[in-house]
Amino acid sequence: MILSILQYGDPILRAKGKQIAKIDDHIRDLAANMIETMHAANGIGLAAQQVGETLQLTVLDVSQIEDRPSTLKLNGKDVDPATSMPLLLINPEIELSGETEIGTEGCLSFPEITGEIERAELTMARAQTLEGDKIEIEASGLLARAIQHEVDHLNGILFIDRMNSAAKAALSSRLKRLQKQTKRGKRIRPQDEQALVGETL
Numbered sequence: 001m002i003l004s005i006l007q008y009g010d011p012i013l014r015a016k017g018k019q020i021a022k023i024d025d026h027i028r029d030l031a032a033n034m035i036e037t038m039h040a041a042n043g044i045g046l047a048a049q050q051v052g053e054t055l056q057l058t059v060l061d062v063s064q065i066e067d068r069p070s071t072l073k074l075n076g077k078d079v080d081p082a083t084s085m086p087l088l089l090i091n092p093e094i095e096l097s098g099e100t101e102i103g104t105e106g107c108l109s110f111p112e113i114t115g116e117i118e119r120a121e122l123t124m125a126r127a128q129t130l131e132g133d134k135i136e137i138e139a140s141g142l143l144a145r146a147i148q149h150e151v152d153h154l155n156g157i158l159f160i161d162r163m164n165s166a167a168k169a170a171l172s173s174r175l176k177r178l179q180k181q182t183k184r185g186k187r188i189r190p191q192d193e194q195a196l197v198g199e200t201l
């Protein structure tokens with residue numbers, strides 16, 4: 001089932017995800033729906049908060065992106081990232097290493113907005129699978145960037161928080177407009193809608 005993706009302005013995007021203590025049918029259904037939703041939106045990653053669930057669960061798939069390569073080691077073994085997707089991480093913890101690099105990012109919760117974001121080159125993520133097994137994922141390239149972006153979501157951090165102040169200032173009116181649209185989409189009470197009309201763009 002394709003889920004609707006929350007947009008910037010929805011407070012759930014700012015909530016830290018709870019640890020998943022038990023992998024039950026709800027988690028299995030949510031995971032399957034998140035993968036379907038990510039693919040339908042042509043995204044390379046999706047976090048539970050983006051579909052309204054404050055849980056430590058994210059899915060990733062960089063297999064369709066050929067011009068921005070990735071490397072992947074699963075439990076210490078080199079594997080082909082293209083054939084190992086989608087990846088699903090439950091309760092991930094990450095360590096960052098290597099240099100930092102700047103790259104372009106977009107976010108499914110920020111339609112048509114991109115930014116240049118500084119991230120670590122390498123990530124080591126420890127997480128659980130849907131079967132409850134522990135996995136270690138070492139990544140570089142686009143996948144390392146995507147993992148950092150998604151783990152940020154799980155902690156209520158958004159990519160605009162990592163833009164430099166000039167970039168954020170340049171986007172300010174678009175961000176305000178998006179927040180406003182998000183609020184309107186939630187069919188808020190008319191008197192609140194009236195109050196929004198006076199908001200500076």
Ligand code: ZN
Nearest residue numbers: 106107108109
């Ligand atoms: Zn995002």
